[in-house]
Amino acid sequence: MTDPSASLSFFARVWLAWLCFWRCLVSGDFARAVLPASKAYDAGKLAELPSGQPPPPPVAVKPPEPAPAPPPEREHASALALLSMLQREGRLVDFLQENVAAFSDAEVGAACRIVHEGCRKVVGQYLTLQPVLPQSEGDRVTVPAGFDAQRIRLSGNVTGQPPHTGTLRHHGWVVSEVKFPTVSPAMDSRVLAPADVELA
Known part of the structure; x- marks a missing residue:
């Protein structure tokens, strides 16, 4: 992978570093735009960033919905x-x-x-x-x-x-x-006593 700074001279890179330093201090927007590139460079993934475009905003993760209360x-x-x-x-x-x-x-x-x-x-x-x-x-x-x-x-x-x-x-x-026994989910716990039908 080609280093993006290879075509810049040493003095050009010094000037760019000085410029970026002061712009990061005075501009929050500029600092936020530079931060993803800095992290990608540290991780060796600079080439994965779209050229000339800011990185996409992070995708909001929807928290899982709480389990419904049992009846x-x-x-x-x-x-x-x-x-x-x-x-x-x-x-x-x-x-x-x-x-x-x-x-x-x-x-x-x-x-x-x-x-x-x-x-x-x-x-x-x-x-x-x-x-x-x-x-x-x-x-x-x-x-x-x-x-x-x-x-x-x-x-x-x-x-x-x-x-x-x-x-x-x-x-x-x-x-x-x-020492209650376990109540089977298959049983309807609302039935306290079944109706008793005697057949002739």
């Missing part, structure tokens, strides 16, 4: 799967959708026993629960300074700064382990 039934598939299991084992949805005002206390109590047994089975199978505070309800407890307000809720005469001393009315619950 609500997929986003909340785990919660719907848990509700489906509570329905399957404890008939929870049936119980909640029933108008219990028309039933006697004995009938409601008998239904609650079935719901309690099935729902307790599901919770014990898929969730590990622990009390927030280890003390028994009714015990006197001390709430230290800097306590976690999500784990401990104060009630009654709340004045001053912690530590506070009071009576434990409920020890609270916290989930220490979750």
Whole structure:
């Protein structure tokens, strides 16, 4: 490849360097026009630049579009799967959708026993629960300074700064382990219980 400056004398190149130096200082447009040629020369690709024309502007790269949000039934598939299991084992949805005002206390109590047994089975199978505070309800407890307000809720005469001393009315619950099964994308998680049709 022929050096473009080979036909220029040493003094001509000195004059050109001096001229380019001052024009780069005073003219931003000139500096921007010279910069691509300088980079191409450093990379050995000067001949690839179109003669007498500025290099083409850089092509704007369109950022990738974010993935669409999943529909609500997929986003909340785990919660719907848990509700489906509570329905399957404890008939929870049936119980909640029933108008219990028309039933006697004995009938409601008998239904609650079935719901309690099935729902307790599901919770014990898929969730590990622990009390927030280890003390028994009714015990006197001390709430230290800097306590976690999500784990401990104060009630009654709340004045001053912690530590506070009071009576434990409920020890609270916290989930220490979750063991939900994977929800298959082929399943419609909105179906909590299929309709049951008995054929004659």
